[in-house]
Structure formats: C-alpha cells, structure tokens
Amino acid sequence: MKTQNFYDLIVIGGGASGLAAAVTAHAMGVRNIAVLERLSRVGKKILATGNGRCNLSHAPVTSADYAGSYDTSHALQTFGDAERFFENLGLYCRTDEQGRIYPYSMTANAVLDALRLYAGEMTEICDQRAVMLYSKNQLWHVVTEKNLHLTAKKIIFSAGGAAAPQFGTDGSAWRMFADLEIPLVGSRVILCPIRSDPGMLQKLKGIRVKGSVTLLDRGKIMQSETGEIQFTEQAVSGICVFNLVSRIDRRKFADYQLQINLFPELDVSEILSRLYTCQAVRPEADCENMLSGLIRKAIARVLLQQNQIDPGMSCLALSDQQIRRIARSLQDFRFPVLGTVNSQAQASAGGVHGSALDENLQVKSHPGLYITGEAVDVYAPCGGYQLHWAWASGYTAAKDCMERQKIMRDTGEIYD
Numbered sequence: 001m002k003t004q005n006f007y008d009l010i011v012i013g014g015g016a017s018g019l020a021a022a023v024t025a026h027a028m029g030v031r032n033i034a035v036l037e038r039l040s041r042v043g044k045k046i047l048a049t050g051n052g053r054c055n056l057s058h059a060p061v062t063s064a065d066y067a068g069s070y071d072t073s074h075a076l077q078t079f080g081d082a083e084r085f086f087e088n089l090g091l092y093c094r095t096d097e098q099g100r101i102y103p104y105s106m107t108a109n110a111v112l113d114a115l116r117l118y119a120g121e122m123t124e125i126c127d128q129r130a131v132m133l134y135s136k137n138q139l140w141h142v143v144t145e146k147n148l149h150l151t152a153k154k155i156i157f158s159a160g161g162a163a164a165p166q167f168g169t170d171g172s173a174w175r176m177f178a179d180l181e182i183p184l185v186g187s188r189v190i191l192c193p194i195r196s197d198p199g200m201l202q203k204l205k206g207i208r209v210k211g212s213v214t215l216l217d218r219g220k221i222m223q224s225e226t227g228e229i230q231f232t233e234q235a236v237s238g239i240c241v242f243n244l245v246s247r248i249d250r251r252k253f254a255d256y257q258l259q260i261n262l263f264p265e266l267d268v269s270e271i272l273s274r275l276y277t278c279q280a281v282r283p284e285a286d287c288e289n290m291l292s293g294l295i296r297k298a299i300a301r302v303l304l305q306q307n308q309i310d311p312g313m314s315c316l317a318l319s320d321q322q323i324r325r326i327a328r329s330l331q332d333f334r335f336p337v338l339g340t341v342n343s344q345a346q347a348s349a350g351g352v353h354g355s356a357l358d359e360n361l362q363v364k365s366h367p368g369l370y371i372t373g374e375a376v377d378v379y380a381p382c383g384g385y386q387l388h389w390a391w392a393s394g395y396t397a398a399k400d401c402m403e404r405q406k407i408m409r410d411t412g413e414i415y416d
C-alpha cells in the first residue's frame with residue numbers, strides 16, 4: 001500500500017480508545033484520518049476482551065468508579081452511555097444481572113466490526129510502531145520504527161498501557177513523552193491473578209468456588225470482593241481476586257494474605273449447625289467425607305490439614321473444639337500472597353499524569369496532542385469500566401479536537 005504522509009488526524013494505536021476516536025472524528029465529517037498500529041491489524045485486544053465476548057461497559061458507571069490522577073467526570077459526561085454510542089454504529093447491547101454490558105451477539109468480533117465498518121474510510125497503517133513524536137511549524141510529526149514519516153494537524157495518542165504485551169501494549173510507547181516533557185506516573189499492572197503457596201495450590205488447582213475474598217494487610221482488612229474464585233497451579237484467580245491487586249504494594253508482598261470465606265451468606269452458628277448435622281448423619285465417614293456435604297473434598301483436605309486434623313480420622317472423633325475450628329476456617333481460609341501473575345494482567349495503572357491534561361484530554365503544554373485510554377493514569381475494577389473509559393476518552397478527545405479545528409477554520413486561523 002502506498003501511504004500518503006499528511007493527515008488531518010493521526011491516531012497512534014488502533015485499540016479501543018483509538019478506534020472510538022477515529023469513529024467520532026469520522027462522524028464529525030473528517031475523512032483524512034490515519035490509524036497507526038504496531039501490530040499486524042487493529043483491535044486485537046478488543047477481540048480478547050471479556051473472554052471473547054467483550055464486556056464493553058457497565059450500568060451504571062460514574063467517575064467514582066475510577067482511580068488515578070485524572071478527573072474523568074467531564075469525559076464521562078460528554079460521552080454519555082456506551083449503549084447509545086454503539087447503537088449509533090448499528091450495534092445493539094444487552095446488560096446482565098450484574099450490570100455488565102455486552103454486545104447483543106455476545107461476541108467481541110461484533111464490537112470491532114461496528115467500529116471498523118463505520119469508519120471504513122480511515123486509513124489503517126499496520127505493522128508500524130510509532131517511536132518519535134514532535135511538533136514543528138504548527139504540524140505534528142510521527143516517525144515509525146521502519147522510518148515512515150507522517151504529519152498531521154492533530155494527534156490522538158491511544159497506544160494503551162503497560163499490560164498485556166501480547167496485544168501490543170508494554171508501556172514502551174510512553175517513551176515518546178520524554179522529549180515532550182509530559183509527566184508520567186510509573187506503571188504497575190492490575191487486574192491479574194495473585195500468586196500463592198504452590199503446596200496448597202497443587203492440591204486445589206482446577207477448582208472453582210463461589211465465595212468472598214478479602215485482602216488483609218498484616219491482618220487489617222483492605223478490601224473484600226464476592227464472586228467466583230478459581231485456583232490454578234500457581235495462583236488464586238477470578239474477577240473478584242483481580243479487583244484486589246490494585247491495593248497491593250509490591251514492595252511488601254509478605255505483609256498480605258488472602259482470606260477466603262466459603263460461606264459469606266451464613267453466620268458461624270449456621271455453619272456449626274450444618275457441621276453437627278453432617279457428623280450426625282454420616283457417623284461412618286472420615287472427616288474429609290463428612291465435610292464433602294458442604295465443600296469440595298480437595299478443599300476439605302487442605303483445610304483440615306491447616307487445622308492439624310487428619311482428613312482420614314473418623315468424624316465422630318472430632319472434638320467440639322475442632323468442629324468450632326473447622327467452622328471458623330470455612331469463613332477464614334487463608335492464603336499467603338507471594339506475588340502477582342503480571343503476564344496475565346488485563347490492565348495497568350499509571351501513565352500520563354492527570355495534571356498534564358485538560359478536561360478534554362488535550363495536553364496542556366502541547367495543543368493539538370490528545371492522550372486517551374489506558375495511557376492516561378486512570379484505572380478501574382473489572383466489569384466493563386476499563387473499556388468504558390477507553391470509548392469515553394477517545395470520543396471526548398476526538399470531539400474536542402475536531403470542534404477546535406472547525407472553530408479555527410471558521411475564524412480563518414487555519415487554511416485547508
């Protein structure tokens with residue numbers, strides 16, 4: 001493909017926020033748009049989101065759902081709701097009972113198709129990694145690793161965060177901010193499994209349970225989440241676990257523990273009564289089999305061993321004190337925190353410091369340059385919030401960028 005080298009708008013990064021920006025600029029009548037993408041095609045990460053179903057937003061979503069140094073309120077308000085945005089692209093959505101919004105077809109493909117079909121005339125320049133960005137003579141210049149040199153009136157930088165390098169995002173794109181002296185907050189991955197004791201996990205791997213999980217810092221409760229907890233060979237996983245990672249200070253993993261409550265809906269007296277019932281109706285059973293009326297055997301084995309009780313011992317030999325200990329452990333099943341599985345992270349915190357950007361995501365010190373999505377120091381829990389921010393920031397930046405362009409054209413400040 002022969003690529004021209006001058007554009008009204010260059011979007012660096014063909015991911016969620018970059019494509020939302022391109023679509024928005026297109027809707028405002030701009031036709032000369034290039035999306036510069038490092039990978040062989042745009043939107044690869046979108047296809048992997050929500051296990052291939054793309055949890056594209058959440059209902060409701062407010063600025064209180066986001067952490068980081070940038071105030072998201074204006075962009076969220078400007079954007080409105082994601083369902084309407086996608087409806088305008090011909091894509092209909094559905095919301096599950098937990099407020100997670102998906103495309104109606106439950107396929108991430110449909111989301112990428114909606115974005116690409118709408119802005120069909122945009123030029124996708126793939127396999128080109130931007131490595132340098134500067135402004136000269138009122139134009140922005142982008143240089144790629146393969147020495148392609150492009151210029152534009154406006155740049156929307158949407159090259160993502162520092163998690164999931166397999167989808168083109170390893171934080172290296174942020175190096176372009178150094179020469180522009182744009183302040184950054186150091187990156188750390190969030191939304192990933194938490195590594196724990198391999199000895200315990202070896203016995204539990206493959207098991208999924210419903211319950212609540214609490215992050216303890218030297219015994220102090222930091223945050224609790226409820227949902228499905230999964231045990232893998234090296235980690236405790238599941239959306240509820242992912243949501244705890246942003247609270248962990250990586251310099252002191254040894255201070256943390258995960259406390260799993262296998263019966264969050266019961267109080268301890270109800271659990272005790274169930275244990276006594278199981279003991280009474282299964283007098284022949286060993287302790288492990290007695291507990292199988294309540295929990296998976298593999299969990300029972302680990303839990304009994306943690307309490308120095310032989311799983312093979314007759315359940316009738318259990319003392320009252322031991323039964324009380326088991327009851328407590330069912331709500332206080334402890335796992336040490338050994339680290340995080342960074343390679344499986346879905347997002348990162350950190351990026352461009354909020355103070356560098358105006359409310360429309362334009363860099364205050366560099367008019368005409370906008371930064372969107374995960375490249376901004378904004379982060380949120382699982383549940384569609386990350387993608388909602390990507391669409392909202394891409395939309396807001398493109399809208400502002402094109403409105404300013406129009407005002408300048410109307411007032412004769414620029415000539416096309």
Ligand SMILES: Cc1cc2nc3c(=O)[nH]c(=O)nc-3n(C[C@H](O)[C@H](O)[C@H](O)COP(=O)(O)OP(=O)(O)OC[C@H]3O[C@@H](n4cnc5c(N)ncnc54)[C@H](O)[C@@H]3O)c2cc1C
Nearest residue numbers: 013015016017038049050055130160168373374384386387
């Ligand atoms: C497996 C997985 C599942 C997820 N599921 C969900 C979910 O269901 N719901 C949700 O809300 N969030 C989910 N997320 C998070 C969400 O996908 C991201 O937060 C969101 O995509 C960020 O959007 P973005 O536009 O900032 O960056 P991205 O979508 O990451 O796009 C950045 C793009 O820029 C390109 N790029 C990087 N550097 C350069 C460069 N130098 N030059 C040119 N191009 C470059 C990258 O290749 C990439 O295509 C998931 C993430 C992962 C990894």
